[in-house]
Amino acid sequence: MTGTLVLLRHGNSEWNAKNLFTGWVDVDLDAKGEDEARRGGELLKEQGVLPDVVHTSLLRRAIRTSEIALHITDRHWIPVKRHWRLNERHYGALQGKDKKQTLETYGEEQFMLWRRSYDVPPPPIEEGSEFSQAGDARYADLAPEVLPKAECLKDVLERALPYWYDAIVPDLRAGKTVLVAAHGNSLRAIVKHLDDVSDEAIAGLNIPTGIPLRYDLDENLRPITAGGTYLDPVAAKEAAAAVAAQGRK
Numbered sequence: 077m078t079g080t081l082v083l084l085r086h087g088n089s090e091w092n093a094k095n096l097f098t099g100w101v102d103v104d105l106d107a108k109g110e111d112e113a114r115r116g117g118e119l120l121k122e123q124g125v126l127p128d129v130v131h132t133s134l135l136r137r138a139i140r141t142s143e144i145a146l147h148i149t150d151r152h153w154i155p156v157k158r159h160w161r162l163n164e165r166h167y168g169a170l171q172g173k174d175k176k177q178t179l180e181t182y183g184e185e186q187f188m189l190w191r192r193s194y195d196v197p198p199p200p201i202e203e204g205s206e207f208s209q210a211g212d213a214r215y216a217d218l219a220p221e222v223l224p225k226a227e228c229l230k231d232v233l234e235r236a237l238p239y240w241y242d243a244i245v246p247d248l249r250a251g252k253t254v255l256v257a258a259h260g261n262s263l264r265a266i267v268k269h270l271d272d273v274s275d276e277a278i279a280g281l282n283i284p285t286g287i288p289l290r291y292d293l294d295e296n297l298r299p300i301t302a303g304g305t306y307l308d309p310v311a312a313k314e315a316a317a318a319v320a321a322q323g324r325k
């Protein structure tokens with residue numbers, strides 16, 4: 077038996093609100109993000125999608141989103157697994173930078189290469205940057221060569237897949253409903269893998285904040301419905317378009 081996968085991007089964060097590149101910087105949800113997380117929980121509850129286990133990144137915006145949503149669904153007690161491999165893409169030297177200013181400074185083509193190309197990473201974060209994660213206790217056990225200085229989506233997929241196979245797949249194979257609370261780009265990587273999206277087409281795929289995306293998987297762990305199903309498809313379409321437009325207003 078194969079279980080149900082539910083992907084949940086964290087609610088709006090303080091830096092989403094300010095239009096800043098975030099990556100591994102550990103910013104919190106803002107009030108809108110907390111509301112979105114509550115709404116995500118209500119959608120799960122209304123539609124009877126009740127997680128048996130939750131996997132999150134090590135970043136508070138994903139952790140808090142999952143906690144708020146699980147509280148609403150009365151599933152605050154389920155087992156929790158957390159891993160850096162579900163973290164947002166490390167945005168390198170762009171972390172902390174304003175998206176609109178970056179677009180104006182570097183132009184549309186470079187901005188989109190950094191933001192959405194599959195295999196072009198942003199410039200690496202400078203040593204000693206206030207937005208670097210060097211020395212952060214949660215990554216203390218990581219070998220220095222594993223701690224990213226910048227990542228493209230391909231890098232994210234490569235580091236997320238071992239966790240997918242080692243930790244998430246066994247839960248799905250056990251027939252569980254598995255909630256993965258993570259980030260725009262780590263979830264894009266998982267969706268790319270699940271739906272076998274081409275390197276070109278993945279550039280146009282944006283994941284909205286706080287709206288659960290449900291995948292029922294066959295015995296080969298392939299989606300029964302390509303692209304999965306958002307629990308609020310109308311809101312998801314609108315919110316994904318807003319993510320795509322970031323930097324333009």
Ligand SMILES: O=C(O)[C@@H](CO)OP(=O)(O)O
Pocket residue numbers: 092096097098099100164165167191260261319322
């Ligand atoms: O800043 C980030 O870390 C991500 C997600 O918020 O941004 P983008 O959608 O531009 O990849």
